[in-house]
Amino acid sequence: RLFYAAGPGNIIGTYRHWKSGKDDPSQVAITYSGQFFDLCQDLGAVGYAIAAHPTPDTIRDKNFTIEHLPKPAATGSLAYHWNQVWHGLQIMAAILKSKADVAIVADGTTHWFVLAPLSWLGVKVVPSIHCVLWRKYQPLKRKERWLLALDRVFFRHFCAGVLAVSDEIAEQVEDLTGTEVPPIAQFLPIYRREAFAGVESPSQERSPFRVVFAGRIEREKGVFDLLAIAQQLAQAGRTDITFDLCGDGTQLEALRQAAQAAGLADRFVCHGHCNKTQMRAMFNRAHAIVVPTRTDFVEGFNKVVVEGILSGRPVVTSAVCPALSYLKDAVVEVPPDQPTAYADALVKLCDDPDFYAAKQAACGALQEQFYDETQGWSAAVRSILGNLGFRRAGFFTREAAAPLVNS
Incomplete structure (x- = not known):
């Protein structure tokens, strides 16, 4: 069972296009949620995908459950961080309800440290990181240093692997974790x-x-x-x-x-x-x-x-x-x-x-390189799944296409 917490996009709309054999026409690149649906189908996995789209909705279709779970608008720093924590708790509840083996979570969904308890409950958490962890040209604020310190613990001890969309992001994960770097698989946006x-x-x-x-x-x-x-x-x-x-x-x-x-x-x-x-x-x-x-x-x-x-x-x-x-x-x-x-x-x-x-x-x-699907997100997910040992029949039937940056 695979779980994917995406960003705020309309993944139900993407799923409907995917089911009809088409890419989402609102996006130029192949969507990550579309790649997730392809991956689940290819692996014979049960898939649960959730996005913070502002219009609540849920569809269930054979092996897929697709849900829109809006994140409340935040005004001010305190409200923003509370929303991040609360939304993370909602995502955790959905992950546990889905009985997922692996949960892939896009950055921006919640503060990473909120997801730490999932590891104790047997869920492999894999962050999918699309933005740098910190601004390289600006000094860190005190609040940002505190959050990174908490996230450091998560990445060192509660993270099963990392999907990173650039070498710069991968390097930041390595800098943050020091000697306890989780497995990292890099990917690129892919186009037709x-x-x-x-x-x-x-x-x-x-x-x-x-x-x-x-x-x-x-x-x-x-x-x-x-x-x-x-x-x-x-x-x-x-x-x-x-x-x-x-x-x-x-x-x-x-x-x-x-x-x-x-x-x-x-x-x-x-x-x-x-x-x-x-x-x-x-x-x-x-x-x-x-x-x-x-x-x-x-x-x-x-x-x-x-x-x-x-x-x-x-x-x-x-x-x-x-x-x-x-x-x-x-x-x-x-x-x-x-x-x-x-x-x-x-x-x-x-x-x-x-x-x-x-x-x-x-x-x-x-x-x-941007037309090569072996460089894409789904190939990187395969790499992480392979590293976690999910190669049994009906779940992981092919070798990982994208190499791990580290192991």
């Missing part, structure tokens, strides 16, 4: 080739030079830095460089108003949420992708960086993004939180054809 089959090569026409941002419209994602970049370029007379921002968020209207006030509304366009078809159109006309996440944000493996590379577009970003080490040859790396450095990088891509061509050529050489 056909998702990018219709994306054309960037236009040779450089006026305008189109830059795309895709993600949540929040201050910590660097969207106001992006406006500062656009202002600097306008002041330098570079009205040929334009920006398309795709995504929703709490700062969307404020950003639109700020762009309007700066006289940039025609060259700094906030499109709001864009579906898969709209994003394909945005990538098609883009020359470059920008990911200006700030240092005060706990960043994950930003899929937009990958999707830019798979579209054959160079990406401008900083080392705040843990994906950088996998894609460095196709990325223009700049110091974090420095709009001027981002502006200079975009100007160089626009004005230097040889530099742009080299970065674009590197995209092709880096794409294959």
